[in-house]
Amino acid sequence: MDSPVPPRPAEPRPRRRDRHGRGMRGPVAPPQVPLAASRAETFRDLVQDSVERLERHWPQLADVDFLVLEVPGTPDESVPLGSAVPAAEDRPARIMIYRRPVEIRTKNRDERALLVHEVVVEQVAELLGLAPESVDPRYGQD
Secondary structure, X not given: OOOOXXXXXXXXXOOXXXXXXXXXXXXXXXXXOHHHOOXXXXXXXXXXXXXXXXXXXXXXXXXXXXXXXXXXXXXXXXXXXXXXXXXXXXXXXXXXXXXXXXXXXXXXXXHHHHHHHHHHHHHHHHHHOOOHHXXXXXXXXX
C-alpha cells in the first residue's frame, strides 16, 4: 500500500521562517559593535589598553605576562584587585588583575577604566620596586 505522504528527508532542512512568517531572527548587533562584546572581553580590553599605555614608557614590561582572572584564588579577609608575582627560573613575571572585585567596586565603564589603570600601575610599581607615581605621573589624579 502506497502512502500519500512522502517520507521525510533524513536531514532536517533549515527553517526559513519562524511560526509567524517573519523570518529567522538574526543577531542583535554585528560582532564589531561593542554591544556584542561580553563583560569579560570588555574588561580584558581595558587591561590591554592600560598595559599598552605603560609599555610605551617601560619597555621591560614586554616580558611580563598580564592575566585577567575572575576572582583571587585564596579567600582572604580583604579581596585584592590584583597581584604581582616576580619572575622565576622557568616562567616570566606575572601581573594578575581580578575582574569581579574590580567590577563590583565600580558603577560605570569610565570608573572601571580608571580603577583598572590604577590597579595595573600599582602592580607594575610593586613588580619594579618603584612608587606608583614614578610608573605613571598621572596616578591618583582624576
